[in-house]
Amino acid sequence: MESVDGEKDGVYRCSLGGLSAEGLFPDYVKEIILIDENYPDLKVPQYRMTVKKGRLNGKAVALESWNRVVVIMNYVNDELHGKYTAFYSTGELKLEANFVKGKQNGKATEYHRNGKVMKILFYKNGKLEGKMKSYCENGKLYATQNFHNDELVGFVECANGKRGLQNIECGCE
Secondary structure (H helix, E strand, O other): OOOOOOOOOOEEEEOHHHOOOOOOOOOOOOEEEEEOOOOOOOOOEEEEEEEEOOEEEEEEEEEEOOOEEEEEEEEEOOEEOEEEEEEOOOOOEEEEEEEEOOEEOEEEEEEOOOOOEEEEEEEEOOEEOEEEEEEOOOOOEEEEEEEEOOEEEEEEEEOOOOEEOOOOOOOOO
């Protein structure tokens, strides 16, 4: 397996279609750069992933056109594991989450573009579990929901006193 330009520089450059899940990468591959298929001639990276011992291990980043980082994540033996951070295309923090062996686990926090918390959620083995709180752009709580095994349990509780099923409109003031 060689890089697209034919050099064995420890970097494997390919489009998404050129990435195979068959077996391990050769020992000399230390990084994978997936080229954005919208800009194949310019070789604009879409993902940069660290390879150790033939597998995705270590830091990986997803990039928007022209190398703007939109996601920072970590892999252990080809599975997402550890802190996961996403950003809006303009650079503001969008999401902080955690993965264990490829599944989302623990607290996740979503943010509005202005930096205030949008949602606080909890996951267990990739499924919503526990209380989810939703906030308006001004930071005011507007809804609370409880989940078990990815299913809504009970009613949506709105800060304005309304209660209802999951599609109830609580609204921000």
